[in-house]
Amino acid sequence: MVAHLLRLKLTLLRNSLKRSTWALVGVILGGLYGLGMLGLLIVGLIFLGSADPEVIRNVLVIGGSAVVLGWIVVPMVSSGIDMTLDPARFVTFAVPMRQLVAGLALGAVIGIPGVITLLAALAQVGTWIRYPAAAVAALVCAVLAVLLCVVASRLATTAVISLTSSRRFKDVSSMVVLVPIILMGPIIAGIAAGFESSVGFATELAAVLGWTPLGFFWAVPADVADGDYLTAVLRFVLGVATVAVLAWLWKTILARALVTPAHHAVTRKAAGNLGFFARFPATPTGAVAARALTYWARDPRYLGSIVIVPLVPLLMLFLAYQSGDYTMLNFVGPIIAFLLAWSISADISYDNTAFWLHLSTGVSGWADRAGRALAVGVISAPAVLVFTVGPLWISGSLEDLPVMLGLSVGVLLTGIGFSSVVSARYTYNVPLPGESPLKTPPGSGFSMFAIQIIGWLVLTVLVLPELGLTIAYFVTGDSAFGWLTLVVGCVLGTALLIGGLKLGGRWYDRRAPELLQAVAVNK
Amino acid sequence: MIRGLAKRFGDKIAVNGVDLDVPAGSFYGLVGPNGAGKTTTLSMATGLLRPDHGQVWVHGVDVWKRPLEAKKLMGILPDGVRLFDRLTGEQLVTYAGLLRGMDRDTVAERVTDLLRALDLTNDAGTLVVDYSAGMTKKIALASALIHAPSLLVLDEPFESVDPVSAANIRDILSSYVSSGGSVIVSSHVMDLVQRMCDHVAVIAAGAVLAAGTVDEVRGESSLEDRFVELVGGRSTAEGLTWLRTS
Incomplete structure (x- = not known):
């Protein structure tokens, strides 16, 4: 035996x-x-x-x-x-x-x-x-x-x-x-x-x-x-x-x-609590946003991204302590903006085959993309604001606020727009619904790595204007560059966000059945 | 109406030129052994899987040329896929309604009706991930019904559903058909198909072996015997002599 x-x-x-x-x-x-x-x-x-x-x-x-x-x-x-x-x-x-x-x-x-x-x-x-x-x-x-x-x-x-x-x-x-x-x-x-x-x-x-x-x-x-x-x-x-x-x-x-076979008691709950669905407009976009936000609150794979947010400044503080250079702490805001915006780049992979509901109900690509972007926006806007203003306020360098805010907003908007394009086109194996966020599914290695690295590079290129202005501000110390960063971050970021949603939506409309087939491979 | 539908996965041809005519207002059963291509056929017919060849029309609308119009006409219950199971049952059905662009009041009213009809009212606030297999089927069925489609495509709707709920679902479907709706169900249970459906198609190895009204297909024998005759592969039980207890 x-x-x-x-x-x-x-x-x-x-x-x-x-x-x-x-x-x-x-x-x-x-x-x-x-x-x-x-x-x-x-x-x-x-x-x-x-x-x-x-x-x-x-x-x-x-x-x-x-x-x-x-x-x-x-x-x-x-x-x-x-x-x-x-x-x-x-x-x-x-x-x-x-x-x-x-x-x-x-x-x-x-x-x-x-x-x-x-x-x-x-x-x-x-x-x-x-x-x-x-x-x-x-x-x-x-x-x-x-x-x-x-x-x-x-x-x-x-x-x-x-x-x-x-x-x-x-x-x-x-x-x-x-x-x-x-x-x-x-x-x-x-x-x-x-x-x-x-x-x-x-x-x-x-x-x-x-x-x-x-x-x-x-x-x-x-x-x-x-x-x-x-x-x-x-x-x-x-x-x-x-x-x-x-x-x-x-x-x-x-x-x-x-x-004694494992059993788990589930408390039965009656109807009446629609949660986020009652708070968002009753449109396909609002429904997608409510669904995505419910997942941000309930699914460990999404919650993990939120848990990380307060740890980032801790990690930065530690690095700053070791190097003795505390100015990098001021960049916590843009880094969190980047992490949160990028976290929806595999949204459809995370849906796995549950995505069929979007396909069968004929949701337009724009509504799907915009709803998911709206959910991550609701989560990340306050977080990015707090972690952009916070460090500057603590270190007493609030005069840098326009430039850092411009950079954060630019990264966040551009990142969400770009992620909306990526997730409509590329899927890779991610932990399945209900699995630990740490689990690396088999066969995910290369494609995931390639998409992440290339995606980060492209995103960096897309925020180059803001980055360039930020560097110019810190080199020259001219506050005009700071205000310019804020304007460029808001305007260019919004433009790229809308462009990303449109392009992602168009790709989605064309390829939705193929997307479903791609995520069905890993179930 | 389906014409010449075909799909190949790698070297394997899953569906090889399926033609089916589903008359409006019919209760159509799709039967076949495991791996016959039932789910693949239904996925292609409902716009979930792009066919390599062939066309599908629903009430004259080409599913793959005008998908949005076709999807408005159809309610789908696929088999072997996940649901957004971290939503509560109530939220999931509401979500399906809102995604179709329905207004909030209509959705709320229909959700209440559907949950009551499917005996899920007491579990409406429980997360779908904590549902049993049968309850999951029922909530998925509710999501398929919310927009009052004129064609229902149900893949294995009775799997792991308890007898009482199954009877309720049958009643709902029968009254739906008698009011002019069309239903396509796939099933393994011949007896159920014979009792419930007025039309049936037998599929094996990706091709239609027989199709028509139930009486045409089964002729003199029962549907089950006719099915075994068509599909073949029945083995006699003589091999297991040691299984006899006396």
Whole structure:
């Protein structure tokens, strides 16, 4: 039975590669990249062996603990995680519990993250090769540590499975996880600063982690190398006990999950609340805008773009702090205008096949384009205004307001107009409705990348007049350039917006059935 | 009326020269095995998928030459597509009405009627994403009916709909036909088609095998037997000797 489960996993993996040549190419490139990183990691681990034992211990314990933590946290927050061997799918097969647990655990190792973790963990044998006893301990501990990763990760996923079947939990968690990912740079820099500021920080951290379930197994070889066999044995026993307890917990929860199928109570609500539909004019354009705005408020894929907005100034503040140059903070407004305007460039891809409703009702291209533009305008106008005026006001340079406002308005209007053209012509694979905004769908790589890069370049060219005037203002310091930027931003921006909506609308009218077919590929 | 409709996906010819005449005021059933090209045919007939060849007219309006006029005449329920499911049921049907340029009061009145007729009043404020499969079908049907079309094209309208709702939907459709509307439904359920429809077409491998009134097509036998006879591929159950319990 264990062998059956493993074969199932391998077959699923193989078949998923067979689906499309480009997906295969993507996997091969990703695999090569992964292999390259793994190779570097292994070489690094082997070279680490020539370092001081204390350094080796710190690196292995901290790094290893981070890996275990990753195995636990990532599946919990990402709804795009590999659920091919979801226990719920085995409910109808009478698989003996013990074999199911073993099969699922081994099945979790098969797959790219599992194999990479295993190989990297085994590479620490190479690190300890100068201390034969420690190397043997490292071999045993590496295998057990990977087992710990897998069991802890499965336990975590099984435990939250009843939660994740609720749509609301999925929606919220997929957005919350955006925050640390966007702030990743500052967080890592903060930790790095911690290492720099105190030499003993790493040693202290490693010492603490070594006595937590995250670090037991990673610290054992170092104890052996130090000749501290008592501690080594103690940690090893604690580690094995952790695995045993986690495995038992997992088995218990799994047994319960198998007999209590996930259900989610939905509160029934009666009619009466039309939301945005009651507030927009009762025209096709107004309806599209109301629908789009409802999605901005309810769909995590759109909400994600809004969550990012307040994080941009934080990120900029951090960059400014590092470089010591605070003038770039004044450009938060135009950057947010750019991000929000560009965020509707894949609007039809986000609709996916629900787009058929627009097609079957014969909505005109102009109404479709204008409605979506109106929705993003309602969202972005106040945000851009606040983040344009705010930094200038705080830094006491309100005399720069005309130029920055001109640039922001120009970027926003031009960007919305241009996005309206792009989304009427180009579609690419985006996360499907209901999926995590972070999920990268297979086969999205190249076309998405090309459209984004080329799109950004074109958009930059379109706002060149405003950019040029802004530069002229800051070089000459002549306030006439500032007012000119404001005028050009408003006038040229409006012209490009209307032009973009018209052109996008015309393309839409001509190609709507083809658009539906293009988005239907990824469903 | 459909003439010489054809569509090719890569190497596979999904629909190969389909001709169909759907008389105005008829209740027309489209039956065929899985993968026969029913959905592809209906998508091309309703303006959702551009055909490689052929033409479609609805009450004399060419669907692909004058799409806006043709779409005003049709109400569509496609199969296997998403809905804007982060809207509530009420919002979705309202949206479908407003997109067609109807005024707010008419839309509100019809939405209330439709939700009541389809037994969705109590769930009108629930997001469509939280609906069951059958409720999703019903709300999509409501979106297709909102503008009072003269032709309804329904792809698998009874799939996963409970028997009571299915009976309600049948009543709605029958009274719609008797008041002069035309309905095209595709289905797997022969029995249902035989009872409900007055015309039927059998499609397999992208071509029409038989078409006409139900009585013409089935002749002496039941529609199901006639269908199996036309399509073929029936295997006898002798192979599974071990399945016998005694």
